[in-house]
Structures are given as C-alpha cells and as structure tokens.
Amino acid sequence: MEFNEQSNLLRNGGDRPTTSYGGRAQTVRDAEEYSYDNSSFAVDYEGLSSSDLVESSRSRSKSILGERESASDILYRLRYSFLDPDLDSEHVISETQDCLTGQDKLRFKEDILEGIREVCLPMKQKLRIRRIITTDRVNRRRDQNSKKYISSKSRKNGSGFLHLWESSITKLTAYFGSTVASYFTFLRTLFFLNLVTGIILFSFIGVPQITTGEFLLDLDDKGKTFGHFGDLSYSMLFYGIYQDAVDGFSLPLSYFLTWIAVNLLTVLYLASSMYLRYRRSKLSDTGSDFPFTWSMFCYFDFTINTKAGVKDHLKAFCTDLKEKIREEKSLEVVAWLKKLQIYFLRLVSNVIVLGLLGGSGYLIYYVAQQEPDERDVDFNENLKELAKEIYERYRLAAVVAILKLVVPSIFKLLVKMESYQPRTELKFTLARTTFFHYASLIVFITSLTKKADCIDGQEPQITSTPSSVPSNHSTNNSTSCATNQCWENIVGEEIFKLILVDLGVCIAVGILFDVLIAVFVRTRTCCCKMDYSEFVVTSNVLDLVYGQGLVWLGLYFSPLMALVAVVKLFIVFYFRYFVARFANIPPKKMFRASRSGSFYLFLLLITWILCFIPVVYILIEKTPSVDCGPFAKKDRAYKVIDFLDSLDDLPSWLSWVKDALDYIATAIVIIPVIVVLILLVLYYRVKSSSYNALIQELRRQLVFERKIERKKVFAKALSVPALGSLGKTTGSAVTGEMSRKTSAVTFTA
Amino acid sequence: MGGSQSVFSEQELSDYQELTYFTKKEILHVFKRFQTLDPDSVERDKNAKLNRETILKLPELQVNPFNDRITTVFSSAGDGCMTFEDFLDMMSVFSDNAPKNVKVEYAFRIYDFDEDDVISGKDLREVINRLTGEQALNDEEMEQLIQNILEEADLDDDDSLSFAEFEHVISKAPDFINSFRIRL
Numbered sequence: 001m002e003f004n005e006q007s008n009l010l011r012n013g014g015d016r017p018t019t020s021y022g023g024r025a026q027t028v029r030d031a032e033e034y035s036y037d038n039s040s041f042a043v044d045y046e047g048l049s050s051s052d053l054v055e056s057s058r059s060r061s062k063s064i065l066g067e068r069e070s071a072s073d074i075l076y077r078l079r080y081s082f083l084d085p086d087l088d089s090e091h092v093i094s095e096t097q098d099c100l101t102g103q104d105k106l107r108f109k110e111d112i113l114e115g116i117r118e119v120c121l122p123m124k125q126k127l128r129i130r131r132i133i134t135t136d137r138v139n140r141r142r143d144q145n146s147k148k149y150i151s152s153k154s155r156k157n158g159s160g161f162l163h164l165w166e167s168s169i170t171k172l173t174a175y176f177g178s179t180v181a182s183y184f185t186f187l188r189t190l191f192f193l194n195l196v197t198g199i200i201l202f203s204f205i206g207v208p209q210i211t212t213g214e215f216l217l218d219l220d221d222k223g224k225t226f227g228h229f230g231d232l233s234y235s236m237l238f239y240g241i242y243q244d245a246v247d248g249f250s251l252p253l254s255y256f257l258t259w260i261a262v263n264l265l266t267v268l269y270l271a272s273s274m275y276l277r278y279r280r281s282k283l284s285d286t287g288s289d290f291p292f293t294w295s296m297f298c299y300f301d302f303t304i305n306t307k308a309g310v311k312d313h314l315k316a317f318c319t320d321l322k323e324k325i326r327e328e329k330s331l332e333v334v335a336w337l338k339k340l341q342i343y344f345l346r347l348v349s350n351v352i353v354l355g356l357l358g359g360s361g362y363l364i365y366y367v368a369q370q371e372p373d374e375r376d377v378d379f380n381e382n383l384k385e386l387a388k389e390i391y392e393r394y395r396l397a398a399v400v401a402i403l404k405l406v407v408p409s410i411f412k413l414l415v416k417m418e419s420y421q422p423r424t425e426l427k428f429t430l431a432r433t434t435f436f437h438y439a440s441l442i443v444f445i446t447s448l449t450k451k452a453d454c455i456d457g458q459e460p461q462i463t464s465t466p467s468s469v470p471s472n473h474s475t476n477n478s479t480s481c482a483t484n485q486c487w488e489n490i491v492g493e494e495i496f497k498l499i500l501v502d503l504g505v506c507i508a509v510g511i512l513f514d515v516l517i518a519v520f521v522r523t524r525t526c527c528c529k530m531d532y533s534e535f536v537v538t539s540n541v542l543d544l545v546y547g548q549g550l551v552w553l554g555l556y557f558s559p560l561m562a563l564v565a566v567v568k569l570f571i572v573f574y575f576r577y578f579v580a581r582f583a584n585i586p587p588k589k590m591f592r593a594s595r596s597g598s599f600y601l602f603l604l605l606i607t608w609i610l611c612f613i614p615v616v617y618i619l620i621e622k623t624p625s626v627d628c629g630p631f632a633k634k635d636r637a638y639k640v641i642d643f644l645d646s647l648d649d650l651p652s653w654l655s656w657v658k659d660a661l662d663y664i665a666t667a668i669v670i671i672p673v674i675v676v677l678i679l680l681v682l683y684y685r686v687k688s689s690s691y692n693a694l695i696q697e698l699r700r701q702l703v704f705e706r707k708i709e710r711k712k713v714f715a716k717a718l719s720v721p722a723l724g725s726l727g728k729t730t731g732s733a734v735t736g737e738m739s740r741k742t743s744a745v746t747f748t749a
Numbered sequence: 750m751g752g753s754q755s756v757f758s759e760q761e762l763s764d765y766q767e768l769t770y771f772t773k774k775e776i777l778h779v780f781k782r783f784q785t786l787d788p789d790s791v792e793r794d795k796n797a798k799l800n801r802e803t804i805l806k807l808p809e810l811q812v813n814p815f816n817d818r819i820t821t822v823f824s825s826a827g828d829g830c831m832t833f834e835d836f837l838d839m840m841s842v843f844s845d846n847a848p849k850n851v852k853v854e855y856a857f858r859i860y861d862f863d864e865d866d867v868i869s870g871k872d873l874r875e876v877i878n879r880l881t882g883e884q885a886l887n888d889e890e891m892e893q894l895i896q897n898i899l900e901e902a903d904l905d906d907d908d909s910l911s912f913a914e915f916e917h918v919i920s921k922a923p924d925f926i927n928s929f930r931i932r933l
Contacts, residue, residue: 290901298919321894
C-alpha cells in the first residue's frame, strides 16, 4: 500500500464507506463521527482494530460523553481537520446545535465561539461556522461580555500616550531586531516611571512650596556660600528651600511621607511586573535545554524587514551557529599543563579585578573627602583659572564618571585572558560591571554623607587642595564644619553634578566612538578595514540602570530630581536613536532579549534596594541640618511623624511599647530572625531543585514512552503483509502521522 | 479611517474582531495595508484574490527567507494567492496578541516544507540553507547540526520531528514569541 492510497483511506473518514476493510472496521464505524480518528486507524491497519489503543480510547470516549459531541470535541476535531478534508464542519455543528435546547444551547454556542479563534482554519470557514452559530439571536449576554472585552482591548491599544515613540522604535526594529528595541522600550518604561514619580513629588511637595511664594532662598548675612550652581542651588530643585511651616499644610510631614510613598510605589511596580513576566516565562530558565533546536527555529527575528537588517541578522546567526557547533566539539579533555595555565591566568585576572574595585572605591572616597575650593566662577579670568575652578567643582563627579568609563573596558579586556566560553564570558563581564557600578554608587553616597558628620562636631579630614589656597579661604575651610552648613544641599548638588556629567560623558563617548567611526567608514579615509561600531545593548542598559540608581539616591535630597531624569532620558533617547540609525550596526552576539525582559527589571530592583538602604540609614542616623530644609527643627527626620516622635515621652503605662520596640532592635532578636529567613530561603531552594529533578525524570519517561509506543505501532504496521514493503522513510512519515494522532488521542484521554 | 470604514459592515467588522486577535481599528489598518499592495483590484472587489508576487511586495514579507512558505500556508487555495481574509488571518497569527499555541501550530506548518506533517531531515536541511544562505555550512557541520537537533528534540527516534515533539520543544523557548511576530 502506498502512501497515496493510505491518504485516500483517510479521506473516507467522514463518508459512509463504500469499501470496508474487515468487519471489525464496520462495527467500529457505528460510533460514527466521534471516533473517526480511531476508526481510520482500524481501517488502515487491519490487524490493529484489536489494538489496545483503539479499544481503550473508544470505550473511554463512549462512556464519558454519551452520544452527542460537546463543543470541545467539535473544536478538537476542527483542529485536526486537515487530516480529514471532507469533514463537513458546518453540518456537524448545525446538527449538534439543533439537538440542544435552552441553557445547553447557549453554553454550546459560547464555547464554540470562544474556541473557534484558536483553531487553525482558514478565515472563510471560520466565518461560516460563526454565521451558523449566531443565526439565532440568543446571545445577548455574550454580546455584552464581548463589548466589555472589545473596549478594554481598544483602551490598551489605542492609548497613544503610553506608546510614545512607537514609530521610532518600529523603524529601529526593522533593521536591528527585537534585542535593540528592548533597550528602547526599557528606556520608555523608565521615562514613564520617572514622570509619575516626579509628578507625585511635585504636586505634594512642590506645589505647597510654591503657594508660600518663595522660590529662592535669601542669603543670610552670615555669608553662607553653599551652592555651586548659583541661583539654581537655592531653588526648588534642592532640599534647602523647603520650609517647615506652611499655612494649614504640614510640609515636613508631606515631604517625608511622599518620599516614602514614591519609593514604595516604585518597588511595588517593579516587583509586580517582574512577577508577571516570570510567570509568563514558565520557568524556562532551566538552562538552555534545547540550544540547537531553539536557535534553529526561534532565532530568526521576523520583525526585521529591511534587506540590510536581514543580511546582518543572518550573518550573526551563522556565526552563532558555527560557534555553538564548535563548542560542542571543544568539550574535549585539555592537557594538564594547559589547564594549570588557564587557572593561573584566571586567578591573576580576578586579583586584578579586586584590586581595581578596591582602588576605585578608595579613590572616590579620597576625592569626596577633599573640600572643594568654593569660589564663584568668574568668567573674566583667563582660561586656565576658569578650567581650574570648574575642575574644583566637578572633581568628584568627573572622577566617578571617568572610572565608570574606564574600568568596565578593562574588565572586558581581562575576561579575554581567562579563556571562558563566549556565553560565560559575557556573564562574567556583566556581573563584574554591575558589581562595580553598585560599589561606586555606595562608596559615593557614604563618603558624601561623611560631610554630615561635621555637624556632630567631628573634624573632617581637611587635606590641602592642590592649588595654593589663599589665606582668606582658609576660614571657609575651617568653618565648613560649623552648624550653618546645609549638608543635604551639598549631597543633592553632588548627585546632580554626577547626573549631568554622566549625561555629558555618554554623549561625548557616543560622538567620539560611534559617530566618528561612522564618518571614517563612510568616507573611507582610514585605510584599515573598519566597520561601524555595534550597538551594544548590555552596556547601554547598565548605563540606564546606573542613572536611575543615581536618581533614586537623590530623590530625598532633591525632590524634583525625577523631573530632571525625565529630561535626561528624553535627550538620551533621541541621541541614541539617531546614533543607532546613522552610525550603528546590530550586535553580532545576541544576549537573549526576552529573558532580558525580566533581567532588566531585576537589575532595577536590586539597584532600588541598594539605593534605598543608604538613604534610610542617613535618615535614621544623621541629624538634619539646622538652618535649612523642612526638618530643620527636628532631631531626626523621621520624627516628623508625631507617633514616632512621641515615642520619647510616652505615659508610663505605655512605656512598655517603647521598651518592646527597643528590644526588637537589639541583636538578640535580629540574629534569629535573619537565621530563620536564611533557612526559609534554603528550604525553597531545595524544593525548587527537587522540582527540577522531577522535570528531568518526567522528560526521560516521555522519551521512553514515545520509543515504546512507536516501536509497538511500527511493529504491528509491518506485520500487515501489504505494508511489509514500506521502507523506513515512508514508515517514518506514517509513524509521524500516527504519532500526531496518537498524541491527539492521548490528549483526549 | 473614514474611507475604509465604509467598506465593511458593522457585522463583518465584529465578526472579524471575534475571529482574530485584532481590534476594529487594527483590522481597518490591516485592510489599508492590504489595499496598498494592489489598489485597483481591491477597489473593485474587497475580497479580491491577490497573487503571490503582489503579496510579497509587502516590505515585512519581502526579505523574509520563508516568505513563500508563509504565503502558501495561509492561502486558503493553497497556491499562494491570498484574499483579504487570508491576509487578515496571517497578520492576526503574527500579531502580538496571538497565543503561543496558535503560533507554534502555524510555525510547524511553515517549517514543514514538504507538507508531510513531520519536519524531516530534509526539511531541516532546507531551513538551514534558507537561514545561512551564502555563508553556507559545510557538509560536516550541517550533518552535525541536524544530528544535534534530532538528538534534542526527536523523542521517538524516527529521525523527524512530529508536531508533538516540535511543540514540546518550542513552547518552552523564551524568545519564540518575540521572534515570531510581524507588526504592521
């Protein structure tokens, strides 16, 4: 029997058969429409009608469902209707529909209508089926439901504001693909996050301040010279101006609570979107289970639709594939001496990395401790003096920004020395760069807050500034520890400076590296084979996360920092967009985009935690400065909340509350709590690893079962004499179909 | 939107909306794109059948290595000619809202070049050739690649991937949904 004939047999499934292949087939056909899958089984392979598979599923089906088919059965048959081209779906449906009445009919219609969309049929057929279902206008309830569904969908897709920059991102996707587009969508998310934060802070803190009418702080006669930005320092941008007494509105309380509320909202948003994405990904992070199959079928990005884009994408695909194949081969045994050399190199590079981290941390701390030479920028002086003054002011920000530029590049070079596999290389570099960013942020903020210690009477380490200090400035230095210094403003300004310098460095690097190289390549002035620079997604994303961390650090010291971030992100978006369009090519190595969807959010969450904790520490430990800001009269900022303030003097019968709170904060309670939490984490780890082991076990069982099934069926197929001549190829096609049907049958069971 | 709205009746639009993963506005947008492929024929008859070359003028499909398979799979006549309904069906499956199982089903059909309901070694070879193109892999690498794929995905050892095996592997892939979409 050839394959064509066999397919003819299949086609007889719906009609009443003219030829019967054995009496058993005839009896099987009594079950008519429902078990057509099984009947064609029996028809093709005579010896098989007694096979367990057919019998058991047939009896099962009859017992469960009775005579009529349900909506899910019909939908199921429609799904596999390509196996049975003569299936008259409309006839079947209208028949079944006529058999039902009332509530059953309604439910039947609803089920079919809901499910018909997912069935893979041509549209015309679906339309016909739909017409049959909806001819009696019984479904008023369904129409109402569908109206709700439609309106919610259109709201999601039609709101143009949330899809800001959508056309630009689409244009980029056409050439670069989804990975690069994910960077821009991440930027857009940050933009909206900052916008919402900024609006909330402004409306609760800024607006009351505006109503008092004071935009700028008056300089006292005491000659306070804090502030590097001239008038901007005394404006609403920074902490110093906010007053502690506004009519009818408690500005300090609002300041504190709004800041806390904004942080809580941020963390809620991050945690919930991470949770949703993680659930959707179905725990598929169990390593790369099927690297080759996935790269074969899922790598090619259908969203790219320019010729050049597709060419580059396929080139990257080819490189990736060749690398993977070579990786497979290279899992050979390396010589003992070579291994030793590799390990030694790795040790050396790790030591260098640690050294770099320690060195840069100390450098930041050292520079932060130096007191800046506070002179007004006088544009009349000559250039050298001007440059020195600017250097004095921006010293700390410049140091941090340059370190941020230099150290990750050193990491990238170092990791090449360690001869890891490319994917591990990427992970290591990413981890080290992230760690470096966080370390620099933490050192930055802690060394800045050392200035606050001045208030408590400690002497800061005044190191002499490199330039010669005229005597009339020494008084400034010695009085920098006096109480009339607004340390929150200083910290806020340093952060603001760092944000600006960061933006400037980003733009400068972009122009220098990407645009200049593009100009060289275009005009072919350089004879060497230079190519356009790639759009490196990971380092750009890390930059964004770092910038956002700075903003979160500065939110307490400068409430409008979020709006500054909004402006900055706007500039960064357009800058990157134009650089990408005119001077960049897609990256040659892909860092998986969709997994990175939740990865970026995870980075953001960690950054939030690392930026929230230092500021909370500052709030708890440091005294607010006495003469500026909303908390001027308080001992600690959080005492603004009356409940916490009144803890100091409670009536005696409530003093146990204070004692209890004090007790909780001691080590005796905290350490067991930490131990219990660690144990909980370990418990969940063990549970999830045992689930992983279960998954592997089930997978092995699946393979085993398929092998056994297939061998069974194939053996029986070959036992039929007419089929004995089937070679392996047609046999495999046959078993392919059978496996599809077998899986179909097992799914119903 | 004014002009194209009058082409479809309210009933038709709501039918389409129920049967695809689009909203009414998106359906009209798809129709507009369909119209730009061959304005004259579509003016005359909105259910005009456009032949394959016309459909492939769409920029999103033009450079895709699998464009001929896509048009074949989605055309109701089976020869690559598509009416607007087929086109709408195709765009709906490739849209962002389509669920994974629908996409996997159609992906299987697209990659099954000889339409025998399995992705055999021959189909795999064809896919690899389309994807690597000029920088072709040499025979040894190709063989090894096919071996690796079958090792990973082929559960019942018949040297080809049935739909169940394909679905089993691909539905776990994290970036399948992101790559298998086309936005109009």
